[in-house]
Amino acid sequence: MSQVTQVPLGRAPVAPAPTQPVSLNINGQAHTLHIAPWTTLLDALREYLDLTGTKKGCDHGQCGACTVLVDGKRINSCLSLAVTHEDSRIQTIEGLGTEDKLSPLQQAFIDHDAFQCGYCTPGQICSAQGLINEGKAKNEAEVRELMSGNVCRCGAYPNILSAVMEVMQNEGLIMEDKAWSAGATEPEIAPVEPPKK
Ligand code: FES
Numbered sequence: 001m002s003q004v005t006q007v008p009l010g011r012a013p014v015a016p017a018p019t020q021p022v023s024l025n026i027n028g029q030a031h032t033l034h035i036a037p038w039t040t041l042l043d044a045l046r047e048y049l050d051l052t053g054t055k056k057g058c059d060h061g062q063c064g065a066c067t068v069l070v071d072g073k074r075i076n077s078c079l080s081l082a083v084t085h086e087d088s089r090i091q092t093i094e095g096l097g098t099e100d101k102l103s104p105l106q107q108a109f110i111d112h113d114a115f116q117c118g119y120c121t122p123g124q125i126c127s128a129q130g131l132i133n134e135g136k137a138k139n140e141a142e143v144r145e146l147m148s149g150n151v152c153r154c155g156a157y158p159n160i161l162s163a164v165m166e167v168m169q170n171e172g173l174i175m176e177d178k179a180w181s182a183g184a185t186e187p188e189i190a191p192v193e194p195p196k197k
């Protein structure tokens with residue numbers, strides 16, 4: 001007679017995880033989820049709401065790919081439990097702009113070609129928006145330092161920096177003479193001399 005195995009051999013059956021209702025305000029929309037209390041905000045967004053713009057990189061607070069805005073402040077959503085945000089206003093990359101009207105940062109990332117694979121990009125943009133909201137960075141060095149929690153494995157940092165700097169300059173947050181508009185910061189490439197015969 002055949003036997004149906006419902007749990008891994010040698011292990012006791014596991015009771016279903018307890019869930020609780022959690023109300024979240026995400027990108028201006030109210031959602032009620034029934035989730036285990038230990039569900040991270042990142043998993044709530046991706047696994048329960050299909051808001052997959054927010055990326056899971058390390059899942060340990062090391063890479064910044066999961067950055068979202070909570071009441072205007074940037075956080076690593078992999079390190080934060082969804083149940084703690086019931087009274088918060090959560091913004092993800094999907095809520096920063098629309099397809100018809102991108103946010104200034106989204107547009108600048110396109111103008112400056114500030115990505116390669118794009119995996120870090122939503123986190124970079126949300127983090128840059130948080131940086132702007134904080135109002136602490138006043139020059140290039142401070143922008144570099146305060147964006148250092150967002151890792152780009154493709155190494156698109158020069159173009160990410162120029163995109164962020166352009167938006168901050170346009171908003172009067174950076175007072176530097178250097179022009180950061182798209183194309184203005186391209187490195188000059190010296191002409192290649194033909195080999196001598
Ligand atoms: S996935 Fe959250 S910091 Fe890397």
Ligand code: FES
Pocket residue numbers: 114115116117118119120121151152153154155156
């Ligand atoms: S663009 Fe690929 S990781 Fe940043």
